[in-house]
Each structure stands twice: as structure tokens, then as C-alpha cells.
Amino acid sequence: MFLAAVAFGTMIGGPPVTAWAANTSSGLRFRRTALLAAAAHANLFWTGVLTVPIGVILASAFPAIVVYAQELMPGRTGTVAGLFFGFAFGMGGIGAAVLGKLADGFGINTVYEVCAFLPVIGLLAALLPDVEHRRARALPA
DSSP: OHHHHHHHHHHHTHHHHHHSOHHHHHHHHHHHHHHGGGGGGSOHHHHHHHHHHHHHHHHHHHHHHHHHHHHHSTTOHHHHHHHHHHHHHHHHHHHHHHHHHHHHHHOHHHHHHHHHTGGGGGGGGGGSOOHHHHHHHHSOO
16 A cells, blocks of 8 residues: 555656745645654554555655755756665665664664654755745846
């Protein structure tokens, strides 16, 4: 269920980037996901139900983040995309190892509680620079 939700979220994540600024749309998605932190305290049925919207919302932010990074370095689209995907998958591997070590030491419940509140870090998206303002200033009048 989660894999299908992530695939669907990645496909539908692009159109909002064209409607809003990339940093605005990704910040909104992370804030919505932070509201779903209750999944760590739900029973098995509700965890399964909440898995789908969590996957869609999290993955739909990915295209927005890539576009935002590409706008910060115009003319380097391929380089930015390659670095971004490499960094994302590399950090995912490191994160899996760290969470495994945490589960061994403190139990799986602790890992669920830590992971439930990781999207709150997305609130830092409010501090990202405004690319739209920068682009408007760079255009000749």
C-alpha cells in the first residue's frame, strides 16, 4: 500500500509546482504530513489506513523539492537532479541503518515514535529563500 501511494504521490506532485512556488508547495506538504504523526499511536487497522495518505503527501513533495533545487542553480538541471537523487537515496540508506541500531537498543516502539515526528522538520521549509521573488527581480523591466 505504501509503495503504491508513494508512486502515485510522485506522479501527482509536479502540477502543484507549476501553480505555486516550489518552496511553498513542498512546505505545505510537509506540514500536512506532520499532522499525520498520530499514526504512531494508532492500532494496526488505522496504521494501514493512514499509510496511504502519508505516502502520497510525502512523495508528492519530492518533485517540488527537485524543481526548487534546479531553480537555485539554473543551467545545471542534470547535475542538480543527479546530486539530489544520489543524496536522497544515500541518506535513506544511512537512515535505515541508524533506525535499525535505534530499534536494537531501545525497541521498535521508540523508532515509530521518532519517525512519526521527523516530518516536523519540514516546518523549516518556511525558512527557504523565495525563488519567485528572485526570478522577478532578475527579469528586465
